[in-house]
Structure formats: C-alpha cells, structure tokens
Amino acid sequence: MYAPVDNLADEQLLPFRPACADDPGSWCATFFQLTNSDVLAQSADTIVSTTLHIVLIVAVALLVRYLLHRAINRVVDGATSTRLTRLTSRLPRNPTPADSPRSVQRARTIGSVLRSIASAVVLVVASIMVLAEFGVNLGPILASAGIVGVAVGFGAQNLVRDFLSGMFMLLEDQYGVGDIVDLGEASGVVEAVGLRITTLRDVGGTVWYVRNGEILRVGNKSQGYAVAVVDIPVAHSADVADATELAGRAAQERLAEKDLAAQVLGEVQVLGVERIATEGITLRLTVKVQPGQQFAVQRALNAAITDAFDGAGVPRPAVFPAPPTAPAQ
Incomplete structure (x- = not known):
C-alpha cells in the first residue's frame, strides 16, 4: 500500500x-x-x-x-x-x-x-x-564614464597636450630623426620622435627628453638645406680686397675636391667685410650645403683659408675676436 x-x-x-x-x-x-x-x-x-x-x-x-x-x-x-x-x-x-x-x-x-x-x-x-x-542599462555606465573622462581629462591635460602637439609636429614635418634642431632649452641631433616625447642628443653627448607640449619653437638646421658660414679674421693692416679674393679662391678650390663636392649645393658667396673691431677685421663667406653638413664644411673651409692666408703672408690679428653673444632675454 x-x-x-x-x-x-x-x-x-x-x-x-x-x-x-x-x-x-x-x-x-x-x-x-x-x-x-x-x-x-x-x-x-x-x-x-x-x-x-x-x-x-x-x-x-x-x-x-x-x-x-x-x-x-x-x-x-x-x-x-x-x-x-x-x-x-x-x-x-x-x-x-x-x-x-x-x-x-x-x-x-x-x-x-x-x-x-x-x-x-x-x-x-x-x-x-x-x-x-x-x-x-547603459545610461548609468555612460554617465559614469563621462564623469571619469572629465576627471581624467583635467588630470591628464598635459599628456593630451603632448599627444596633440606630437601629432601636429608629425603632420607638419617640423623635424625628423637625424635633424639638427634647437628646441629652446635643448638643442642637438634628433634621435627619436614620438607622440609624447622627442629625444635628442647634444654635442656633449647628453640625451635630452623633451615633452612635445613644452616645445614652443623649433629651429631646424637640417631641413631643405643648410648654410656654412665662415668668418675669417684679418689684421687692420691687411689688404681687404686681396684677402677677400684669396679667401674666395681657396674656398672654391677646397669645395671642388672629391670629399666635399657632393655636399655643396651652390657657389661660394663672398660677402666681404662682416665686422670691424679694435682687434681686427672679420671677413665672411657662405655656401649652401646639404642639410647637417654645414659644420663639416665650415671646418674644412677654415683650414683651407688659414693655410692660404699663411702661405700668402696675410696678417692676422694678434687676438681673435670673440664670437658675438646673444642679447639677454
């Protein structure tokens, strides 16, 4: 049962x-x-x-x-x-x-x-x-995300500014890897270009990490072409016309040599007297060269013109003029 x-x-x-x-x-x-x-x-x-x-x-x-x-x-x-x-x-x-x-x-x-x-x-x-x-329900989630986004935006506004500045620098091609630039507080050769940080190395070997948002001006010494500027000091007793002609001829002969010919983009421009000081007269000549090669060309021309002046007996000032300093900001 x-x-x-x-x-x-x-x-x-x-x-x-x-x-x-x-x-x-x-x-x-x-x-x-x-x-x-x-x-x-x-x-x-x-x-x-x-x-x-x-x-x-x-x-x-x-x-x-x-x-x-x-x-x-x-x-x-x-x-x-x-x-x-x-x-x-x-x-x-x-x-x-x-x-x-x-x-x-x-x-x-x-x-x-x-x-x-x-x-x-x-x-x-x-x-x-x-x-x-x-x-x-996505409403509260989206609202919370908006509030968090606003808070993060206020806290990370420098980061956003760095990214935006980096984007515009890339789009405008202000500089690239290998360029010689002056960024104000730091100058040297650009080693890396990122969206937030630009890395460059100065002549002393120091690596500088510059935030893109802090870059207010860029001086690019390697874009398009560069100009090698050579200043030659001579004594007041020197024949300026002969010294100028000799400097131009020596520079032209040196630039025609094989090691520098590929770096030159134009003729030597002999500008003549650049400055007259108590210690002597400064002559200047310039030449358009490949970007980044202006310093090597300047050194080669300085050596060639010095040898030419020594061979021709052009008198040189006893005390070389100091390079002009930038005015205080």
Missing part, C-alpha cells in the same frame, strides 16, 4: 518538463534533452539568440578592425611609395636625401596612431553592443 507514495516521491524527484520541450526540433527540447534542466530549456531561445548576436557583433567588429587597418596600411604604403616620391619630387621645393626617410617615418608613425585609435573605437563600440545584449 506504500507504492503510490513511493511513486509520488519519485515523480517529485523528476525535473519539471516545460511544455516547449514537447516541440520536436526546438531549442527548448534540445536543451532539455541535453541538460535535463527546465530553467535552461525555457531560456534556450534567449540564450541561443543572445549568443548568436554576440558572436555576430564580435565577428563584425573584427572584420571592421581588419578593414580599417588594411585601409590605413594602404594609405601609409601609398605615402611611402616610390611613385609618390616621384610625384612630390616635381613640386617646386628643395628636395634633400633626408626628405624621403623622414616622410616614411612620419607616415608610419601616423599610421600606427590611426590603427590604435581605430582599434580602440571598434573595441568600445563592440563592448557597448555586447553589454546591451545582456540587458545592461
């Missing part, structure tokens, strides 16, 4: 079978058959649709990211291609050997930044869409 009770207990131990489980081929029936759970079976359609939507969102996000990166890479490759170099070489400008590497570096740096921005935007949008699929 206890059998009905036992059967009732056994029936109570069995899981509840939802009505949708009797529909053959439905997700409800499939989930109930696999998991024997009425909760999962009743939520089968929602689980499947949400999963498919999330997979679709992720797939589309990856596809969009791939297409954006590919488009950016094509633009960068086009900017650094030989065809574009040939086209830009026809423009009325003074091309230099440093233009092409600097353009390549600038294009690649900007391309890297654009790829990072594209990836971040795609990730944020995809994350918001996935959260929406889970039924998350």
